[in-house]
Amino acid sequence: MITQTEAGGVPVLLAPTTGPTHAGLAFRVGFADEPLARRGITHLTEHLALHSMGVTDYHYNGATGVEFTYFHMQGDEDKIVGFLNGVCASLRDLPMRRLAVEKDVLQAEASGRSPAVAEPMALWRHGARDYGTPAYPEWGLPAITEDELRAWVARYFTRENAVLWVAGDAVPAGLELDLPSGVRHPTPAPSSALPVTPAFFPGSSGLVVWDAMTPRGAKSAIFADVLERVMFRELRQEAGLSYTVQTDYQPIGRDGALVTAVADGLPENQGAVLGGMVDVLAALRAGRVDPADVAAVVTKRVEQFRHAESVGARLPGQALNLLLGRPVEDIEQVIGQSRAVTAADVAEAAAGAWQSGLLMSPVHPEHLGFAAAPSRSETAVHGYAHTSLEEPGHHLIVARGGVSLVQDENVATVRYADCVIARAWPDGARQLVGADGIVVRVEPTLFADGQRAIGAIDAATGPVRVFQPPRAADDIPKPQPRAKRAAAAVPVGGNRALSIFFLVVLWPAVLFFGAIGALLVISLFVDTEDLGATIVALVFCLGVAVAGAFGIRASMRRLRAARA
């Protein structure tokens, strides 16, 4: 039973638990709120706020997500009070002397982070803004100033924009939550970079990924679970085309959700993986939903809800709901919503989802009714054309309103008014990203009178400019005759094949060990026996997963040519 109360002006959700007491303080701010030129500012705030906690053996952590940032602590009441009061004090007065060090720490963390399977989806769906920004690295870090951090905290880390959950008997005595006053910030409205849906973009890895914007609620969540069951049956058990078949349901904002489906496959089978997956989606859309699948999914969900309720695991989700302005739902209400979902509801959810679908596929799915997502700009700006020193037909066009890179029929245009970041290297190289996700990369050494172009671009992009560390001399391109480049391009093919091989081999390993690791993390909360053995196994699994993910990331980087 969840009860609502209040502490220090912050709404509190309280629920008894059978395990140790734990508490979390969440704020309605995350990656989706960050402009790309300040990407990383929320994560940096979280790190600085936790720094004063020092090195202890407390079970605490902080996490920054797409929509929320939270600080979590497990232990006895004194420790929880000390931790949360300390976090609030730090937020009021961030340890700015740590700024440079924490930026370095974040960059190190980023290089070891495992990229989500569906990461490119957000970029293609939303562009380089709101719900698209999580797909980008923390590119804004070098530019973030102390004043900007203070302003960010004053805007988002306030009483009105916070919620506290406590899995325990009462709000711990002595909890002050001394936070500045502000306003509640709703989540940003999701932008769209897709003029037409269903849409697709080419993926280069051994995966077919589909996602769709759906209404939030039990119907969409159960649709996602039914989809996984049917895909598993058809793609893995019957056709033997895929090893990993997964779906996910992720709420977006107050009323929306994103349903994602992933299926892997050997490179030579990807056309069939795509065909089989789209057939499953089309069958559900057409109303061919087996009530037995729906019943199985609902039974499993109800069990999960009951278990989560018993260990207080529903509490954080309900707290976040409260921050979004949604009512707190008790367990019977939630179970009732799931039980009410019928096969017809699932078909209706599938039909709606189909309309907003986005597909990442190594094989073109135009014949299945998916339109190509824009990967280039419709028009170029009219301005001064700097001729390429490598390809006489290629131009960099700099105008008052923006800049275009024209390579034969490929046009990439970023208008200054829509430019969300201008990464700037001391040697003059610039990388401009438009709100639609289109990238213009300017290497002044490769264009006639290139430095003049840089001057014009800099004059128009000051507010979003982010300076980068110097590049090694070898990394600064020099114009090469065409024949020489053609010869140099040969080994790239080999690397590409190797990269694809790595992706195919590593994905199952990462998903397997990652999943085991995640289960072990949960068991840490639930079951405290054999703690030592669990932690050893956990470290091993996560180690393998992270190492694999690192390999995947390296391979993906080599492969990712589109939009960069």
Added chain:
Amino acid sequence: MSDRVLLDPAAAYPEVTRVRAALAARDWGGVRTVVDAAPPVGRSMLLRYGADGDHLEDFLRYVVATDPADSAAAAMLAMHLIDIGWKVRTGYRANHVSREQFASFHDWLRKAEVVLLDGVARTPADPALWVARITSARGLQLGLAETRRRYQRLAAIDPHHLPGQTQYLQRLCPKWSGSWELLFEWSRDAMKAAPPGGPQALLVAEAHIERWADESPDGRRYVRDPAVRAEIYEAAQRSVLHPEFRRDYGWVQLASTFAMLFCLIDDRDGAAAMFRMLGELGTELPWGYLGDDAPAVIAARRRWALGNGGLR
């Protein structure tokens, strides 16, 4: 001696005439009465023959729109769209087809694919839909894995569905990015898996004709290879010469194909037996490989095989 050659399938299968008449009267119920009474292979063939008519798109779209669960209508509509596309493409080898022709061909096939995606979603167990899907997969060059998946879905419904098998066979040919190894291995397996006297020996016969055509002008040497001859006779024994062989849907194609193979290997008696079985009936393929005017080619070979007696 009659030199008449009847290529029209209606001459062999009277139901084709009834399907055409119902289509001409825009009487979909009439079409369903005929096709629903046919066995699965006959149904797929009748839908395919009906789809060959002109100006059917609007009518069939109307039928599908008013009853999306009518998979016979979806299959015929898709086959009709595929036919239009293939007429634009023409049957020539790819290097004789222009860019514009290919673009238009693919547009028509994509229209068919959208119809088939929804048709299969609603009625996955209708073999005619999968026959059309195997055909369009080849035209769109969707890759072997996806075409094989589609064939396996068809085989799960009907393991000996000749109209789909002959489409899949084309995909396995080198000219459609397959290989001789794939083609012969699969067609031999399909023949051996078929019941005695069944028509699947056609697949081995067609495989040899494809190989012969590809070896041209040295095709004669290929078909006279003792191993090839032996396999042609084995295939004939399993089908057209087998006591269990019946004049079911597809029989004309079998007799016509073996007639040509026997002509190619100079087996006059073998060819004569096939021509007697056929009477005036014939098929455009495979005779089209011997000349643009298939009826004239058939008539000439028939005269050679039957001698002065001819068809009486």
